[in-house]
Amino acid sequence: MRTGQAIGLAAMLLGAGCGRPPSGVDVSVYDYRDTRDLVRFVHGVAEAIRRDGAGGLEALRSGRGTRGEFYVYVYDRAGECLFHAGMPELERQNLAEVRDVEGKPVQRLVLEALEDPENPHGWVHYTWWEPGKFYPVPKSSCHFRVTLPDGREGFVGGGLDHPHEEREFIRVAVDGAVRRIEATGRAALAALADPALGGSYREVRVFAFRPDGRVLLSPVLGDSRIGLDLTACRDEVGHRPFQRAVQQLEEAESVWQIFMARARGERQLVKKVLYLRKAELEGEPLYVGAVTDLPRTP
Numbered sequence: 001m002r003t004g005q006a007i008g009l010a011a012m013l014l015g016a017g018c019g020r021p022p023s024g025v026d027v028s029v030y031d032y033r034d035t036r037d038l039v040r041f042v043h044g045v046a047e048a049i050r051r052d053g054a055g056g057l058e059a060l061r062s063g064r065g066t067r068g069e070f071y072v073y074v075y076d077r078a079g080e081c082l083f084h085a086g087m088p089e090l091e092r093q094n095l096a097e098v099r100d101v102e103g104k105p106v107q108r109l110v111l112e113a114l115e116d117p118e119n120p121h122g123w124v125h126y127t128w129w130e131p132g133k134f135y136p137v138p139k140s141s142c143h144f145r146v147t148l149p150d151g152r153e154g155f156v157g158g159g160l161d162h163p164h165e166e167r168e169f170i171r172v173a174v175d176g177a178v179r180r181i182e183a184t185g186r187a188a189l190a191a192l193a194d195p196a197l198g199g200s201y202r203e204v205r206v207f208a209f210r211p212d213g214r215v216l217l218s219p220v221l222g223d224s225r226i227g228l229d230l231t232a233c234r235d236e237v238g239h240r241p242f243q244r245a246v247q248q249l250e251e252a253e254s255v256w257q258i259f260m261a262r263a264r265g266e267r268q269l270v271k272k273v274l275y276l277r278k279a280e281l282e283g284e285p286l287y288v289g290a291v292t293d294l295p296r297t298p
Contacts, residue, residue, distance in 0.1 A: 025121075029171075031295035032164040038070055039121055039142050042158040045072050046144035049156065054149035057083065069161070071131075074146070076154040079107045086131040100127040101136050103196035110143050114155060118175035122155070125169070125201030130161055137161045138202050140169065165204070167256075170275050170290040173199040175254075177206045178279040178288050185281060189217055199290070208279075208288045211246065216286070235259035236269050245276040246287060253278055258294055270294075 025043040027036040049056040057074070060083060071086035079096025096107050104126045113122040122143030127136045141159030148154045177199045180188035192198035192206055199206035207219035213229035230242040241259035248255040257274040276289035 029168045030166055031168075032166065034160060035164065035166055038158055038160055041067055041070050042072055042142055042156055043121075043144055045158075046146050046156040049074070049146045049148070057149055060085075070158055072156055072158040074148075074154060074156050075107070075110075076148060076152045077111060078152075082148065082154065099196070102127055105196070110141075110155065110157065114143055114145055116172075116176050116179075118179060119172045122157070123169060123172055128159070128161075138163065140201075164295065165202075165292045167273060167275070167292065167295060169201075170204055170273075170292045173201070173204065173206050174275050174277050174288055174290050177208075178277050181208070181279055181281055181286065181288065189281075192217055204290050204292055206288065206290045208281075208286055211285050211287070216281075217288075219291070235272075236261055241274050242276075242289075245274060245289070249276065249278045249287065 024047070025039060027039050030036045030039070045060060048059065052059070060072070060074070072083075073081065073085065073087075073090075074083040075081050075095070079094045081090045081093050081095060084090045097105070098107065099105050106124065106126050106128075109124045109126070110122065113119045113124050116122075122145075123140060124143070125138070125140045128139040129136055139159045139161055140163040141157050143155045143157040145153065145155050177188070177192055180191070189208065192200075192208075205219040206217065207215065207230075208217035209215045209230050213231045215228045215230065218228060219230075231240065231246055233242055234240055237260045239259055241257040245255045245257045248257075254275065254277045257276070259272055259274065260269045261272045262268075263270045271294035272291050273294045274289055274291050276287055279286045279288050
C-alpha cells in the first residue's frame with residue numbers, strides 16, 4: 001500500500017472510532033453510540049478525501065469503506081455514484097431520479113440537507129435495502145460535502161438500517177420546517193404536508209398549530225380542516241404536554257416535553273418526547289413541533 005493510501009485509510013479508521021476521534025465533528029448531541037460512531041466514520045472518510053484528493057479516494061477503494069455494519073458511498077452533485085462500499089453495482093450509475101418506495105427523491109433530499117444550516121450532519125431519512133437482501137428497511141444517513149479529485153463537488157454518506165430515533169433527528173426536522181415556513185409561508189406548509197418532500201419520516205410527523213389550538217399541519221391526518229385542538233389533548237396519565245409546552249414558549253424559543261403513550265401492540269406505557277418551536281406565519285404566532293420516542297440511553 002502506498003503512503004497516500006495508508007494515510008487515507010488511517011484517517012478513515014480514526015473516523016470510525018478506532019483511536020482518538022477526529023477534530024471538527026461534534027457528536028455530543030446524539031444519545032446512541034451507533035449514531036455517534038457512524039458520524040465519526042463518515043466524517044473521517046470525507047476528511048481523508050478533502051485532504052488527500054485522489055489518494056484519499058484510492059485508499060477508500062482499497063479499504064472498501066466499511067466498518068462493521070457501516071459502509072460509505074460517494075456521489076457527485078449530479079447524482080453519479082463514484083463509489084459504494086455496500087452496493088458496488090451502483091457505481092458509475094446516475095441515481096439523481098431514483099425514489100424510495102414511499103416516493104422520496106433521495107438524492108434531492110441529500111442535496112437539500114447539505115444546504116440546510118439546521119442540519120449540520122446532512123441527515124436524510126428514507127427506505128432502502130440491505131446489501132444482499134431484498135426487503136425494504138428504514139434508513140437514516142448522514143452526509144458531508146467534499147470536493148472530488150477532478151474538481152467536481154460531491155458528498156460522502158453512510159447510514160444506519162433500523163436506526164434508533166434520536167432527539168436530534170426531530171430537532172433537525174422541526175427547526176428546518178420553521179426556517180422554511182418563515183421563508184416561504186403557506187407554500188412551506190404544503191410542501192411539509194407531502195410525505196415525499198416534507199419533514200416526516202417513519203412515525204414522525206412535523207405539525208403546526210396556532211396559539212388557539214387550530215391545526216394548520218396535522219400530525220395524524222392529511223387534512224387540517226378537521227378540528228383538532230392539540231393544547232387540549234392529554235397523554236395516558238392525564239397530562240397536557242402541548243399546553244405545557246406552549247406555556248413554556250412564552251419565555252423560550254424551543255422546549256422539550258416528555259409524556260406517556262401506549263406502545264404499539266403492547267399494554268405498557270412508554271415515554272415519548274415532544275419538541276416544539278415558536279415561529280411566525282403571516283404576522284401571527286405559530287407553533288411547530290414533532291414527537292418521537294424518548295431515547296433509552298444505555
